[in-house]
Amino acid sequence: MATDKPLTKNIEIGRAPFNFKQYEAAGGYESVRKVVTMAPGDVVNLVKDAGLGGRGGAGFNTGLKWSFVPAPDGGPRYLVINGDEMEPGTFKDRLLIEHDPHLLIEGMITTCFALQAQTGYIFLRGEYTVCEERLLTAIKEAYDNGMLGKNILGSGFDLDIYLHTSAGRYICGEETALINALEGKRANPRAKPPFPQVSGLWGRPTVVNNVETICNIPGIVNNGVKWYQGLGLGDFVGTRISGVSGRVKNPGCWEVPVGITFRQLLEDYAGGMQDGYELKAFLPGGGSTDFLMPEHLDLPMDPGAVQKAGSRLGTSLIMVLDDKTCPVGCIRNLIKFFAHESCGWCTPCRDGLPWTEQMLNKLEDGTGSLKDIEILKEMTGYMGIGNTFCALAPGAMEPLQSGLKYFIDEFEAHVEYGCSYSRQ
């Protein structure tokens, strides 16, 4: 009885999440029973073959990532769940944790078994207070019912899961910064290599995965590769949580087959634009992705297809820019966020982002010059990929560089007239 909505089958907005008993009655924790009879390496291969890509933004094959963890040497190994979710426009991990916390825990147990890791941490955004409470309850229930702790289901496998709540800093979502934060340090990113799989938390093998990524694992273990691949449209595999914010009739997020088009998401799920507003452009997957235009609406929501169009699928939560909102103001808002959240470790980002913000302020105030627009273009190079210590600054440049490409007329008009959009 395999479902076609493995991530959200238990979710019903408005009712409390399933407790342990209800969750188990709905088929929950089945993957734990199954996995403890398997060889850990076979679980890794199963996930690799399924073709599940990470849902934290980069989309790297999850099983492949796991396979880089060296063979057990008797010392500690860690799974860390990235639930920091601070990318502007992103609200999917909140849905999964608030409404079905046991699914994440089941996925963690199964994953830890595959990795032979005996400790799992959930790194949760501190502002997610409801998630925090529900996770604490679910973790306790899992212990009380023998799914966590010593000798799980008599298999000889031990696992402890701890919840760590952060205190608000976007860079903690970057996996090496997250590891520093978890160690109690300032959350500056670390140099890679070594990669966390080899030397992560306290110098030990560590896998960092996104919440949604791990919520996929029980389904794959229970139902296999063929089933998982069949969930996507055509050659695309799996489902993912996609959503829409901005001036649409029905903003929200939903579990959709991978491969539906942006248009389907926007029209069939989000109900289209609000009356009186037209779609001008959209960010396909969070504040650090390049704008796409209405002519891209028929692209499938797949990382490869979106990359060909010059952007990234990112978190696959799209944000629409309507015709009554200033694109320069929108980009300024995004840059302000990134400038504020820069960790300050490397100079191009620490100094370049506030400078970029100031130039955008000038354009919005009507005191900007054409020279400022030239400098903005140069900035996108200085802070491009490879010129900064981590991906925060290059991500910040994505909406700016595509904005300069698609809306250059509007940037130039700001030099002459300032911002002509009425403030709502």
Next chain:
Amino acid sequence: MNNLIASTAIKARQLTEEEIHEIEHEKTHYPYTQAVGLEALKIVQKYQGWVSDESLLAVSEYLDIAPDELEGVATFFNMIFRRPVGKNVILLCDSVACWMLGCDNLKQHISNTLGIDYGETTKDGLFTLIPVPCLGACDKAPVMMVGRETYTNLSTNKIDQIIAHIRDGSPVELDN
């Protein structure tokens, strides 16, 4: 940036029993005590409202973490308050989805109603207003938190109701 402990006259305060109890509990989650630094600061803030120099020194001594190292952590995080804040901290999301749906107007409305700008506290010590990055509820923008509660689909009317309920100490119930 480093505003810590300019005077050597500042001494660590005594941590309370509750604080120590909770910090000890957190310690069981990690193999090294340094990892508990942020959690300990959050525990102190939960009870004291903010992290004073005296509190920071107390945690530093209790966990044996150098004060400037702990200060480096404290100042890194948006939600650790190193200055006193009001009883209710209003965190108003000013990121992109909320901006598109009018959070600037809401900020103006709150400022006018309470007579405070970002970073300021009302004279009665009841409210502090702080901007916060995307609260992960963009489909229900505009959004704010007060304390641990999240409020969505905000309007000026809704904000008035929330403030009124908090002022008279009644549970926040909203008409719309």
